[in-house]
């Protein structure tokens with residue numbers, strides 16, 4: 001990839017993206033720069049990845065062709081507006097800040113700045129993220145391709161209109177926590193039926209990974225894959241019966257809807 005990518009805010013998500021991009025060979029360490037107020041954090045990222053680091057956000061803006069805004073949402077406006085006069089119009093600005101809309105970003109940046117808003121999730125930290133991107137009014141096709149390439153280095157990336165982003169937050173943004181709960185419950189269930197806890201957890205994790213890969217790699221419909229392992233009068237249908245009676249499907253749907261509604265509510269307060 002050509003150009004340089006600068007991160008304003010060098011926390012967990014920035015590191016996940018830096019690590020992913022370097023791991024796939026998308027960019028070299030000399031093409032990445034990051035700024036952060038913590039000297040220890042900057043030293044660590046420099047030592048670990050060989051990237052250029054600085055305490056000065058304006059240096060990142062001046063020296064990068066693409067800038068990723070990776071600070072907490074509460075301070076984003078202050079950080080962006082403090083850099084007024086430094087932004088260049090040909091620069092792509094990508095925000096990963098939860099709940100900050102394209103309208104906000106475009107109002108805080110100079111008119112005409114190409115902006116892309118994203119909703120990534122924590123599995124980006126292990127290269128298995130799910131990120132949805134929305135393009136601002138000045139962003140064009142090559143910006144989309146660039147942003148999808150960057151987030152594609154840490155998982156899957158797709159572009160959708162911004163109106164979907166609250167729904168995305170409710171599903172893939174909050175979704176890892178739902179699955180952690182399922183994994184923990186399955187491990188507890190293993191203990192309940194007499195397995196050592198470490199074995200229960202190991203089996204629960206691998207079962208979730210395996211089932212997800214079956215859906216992803218075979219392209220089979222989940223219902224078809226379920227039917228394949230459900231023999232008449234067998235053990236699996238007995239277990240499924242309990243999950244259906246308990247309303248697992250409805251509960252998961254309610255969880256996604258409620259998280260989506262909460263995203264809307266929180267956005268209203270920013």
Ligand SMILES: NC(=O)c1ccc[n+]([C@@H]2O[C@H](COP(=O)([O-])OP(=O)(O)OC[C@H]3O[C@@H](n4cnc5c(N)ncnc54)[C@H](OP(=O)(O)O)[C@@H]3O)[C@@H](O)[C@H]2O)c1
Pocket residue numbers: 008009010011012013014035036037038041057070071072073075079096097098119120121122
């Ligand atoms: N983590 C996730 O799973 C996730 C998922 C989706 C979206 N996001 C979004 O990603 C963004 C970053 O989240 P994160 O989890 O990476 O948070 P984080 O680990 O706290 O990283 C934010 C970094 O920004 C630094 N910072 C604070 N003030 C700054 C300033 N004025 N200029 C430059 N850097 C500054 C912080 O330093 P100090 O710690 O010293 O203050 C910290 O290192 C957030 O907007 C969040 O909504 C995160």
